[in-house]
Amino acid sequence: MSAVDRLNEVKGRIAEAARDAGRAPGDIELIAVSKTFDADAIRPVLEEGHRVFGENRVQEAQGKWPDLKDEFPGVELHLIGPLQSNKTKEAVALFDAIQTVDREKIARTLATEMKKQGKTIRLYVEVNTGMEPQKAGIAPDDCASFLAMCRAELGLTIEGLMCIPPFDENPGPHFALLRKLAEENGIAKLSMGMSGDFETAVAFGATSVRVGTAIFGAR
Numbered sequence: 001m002s003a004v005d006r007l008n009e010v011k012g013r014i015a016e017a018a019r020d021a022g023r024a025p026g027d028i029e030l031i032a033v034s035k036t037f038d039a040d041a042i043r044p045v046l047e048e049g050h051r052v053f054g055e056n057r058v059q060e061a062q063g064k065w066p067d068l069k070d071e072f073p074g075v076e077l078h079l080i081g082p083l084q085s086n087k088t089k090e091a092v093a094l095f096d097a098i099q100t101v102d103r104e105k106i107a108r109t110l111a112t113e114m115k116k117q118g119k120t121i122r123l124y125v126e127v128n129t130g131m132e133p134q135k136a137g138i139a140p141d142d143c144a145s146f147l148a149m150c151r152a153e154l155g156l157t158i159e160g161l162m163c164i165p166p167f168d169e170n171p172g173p174h175f176a177l178l179r180k181l182a183e184e185n186g187i188a189k190l191s192m193g194m195s196g197d198f199e200t201a202v203a204f205g206a207t208s209v210r211v212g213t214a215i216f217g218a219r
């Protein structure tokens, strides 16, 4: 099966999960995660008309996306991997959304860099719903104060929350927690769900799902 066939299959599964949850399929955005795949592997998916993609490394994305963005107008590129502050300038220049705002320093650097470049990036705060020590993200208990700081001190608009549940746990409670945090803090968007659990995420209210393997194949 080609990546385009798998893309269409994933879209169908999202639509079905949405209908099962009493939601409109169009309310869920599919982010095709193209990390580790080169431009030739991505191009057919662009030719099919898909425009929303996710990458987890700034440097890797810089190697393929400037040319693809020229070739295919309307691409919307999301950074879904960790951002180092020394890469903020490049990230703001290339990406349309950054889903991994996970500490004050990065929020500050992003605010400064967006002003400098005159560019507004859609921002998501990453929440470490499983409180995993090795994982990035704001602790659930610190979420409200972090969001308040982003708004009041930095003047940032935070569009959504993002989480990556622990690999070996039922993701449902993590998705539910992310949704609760969003509701408590007046945040509209939820980026949650990957190849293994995007249908569950849709049931719990995901507005974006980030799907790599199920579209492009194993990495």
Ligand SMILES: *Cc1c(COP(=O)(O)O)cnc(C)c1O
Pocket: 033, 035, 056, 080, 081, 164, 193, 194, 195, 196, 210, 211, 212, 213, 214
């Ligand atoms: C790689 C990645 C994905 C996609 O994972 P798959 O299991 O391949 O669908 C989603 N979100 C993040 C943050 C990732 O790094």
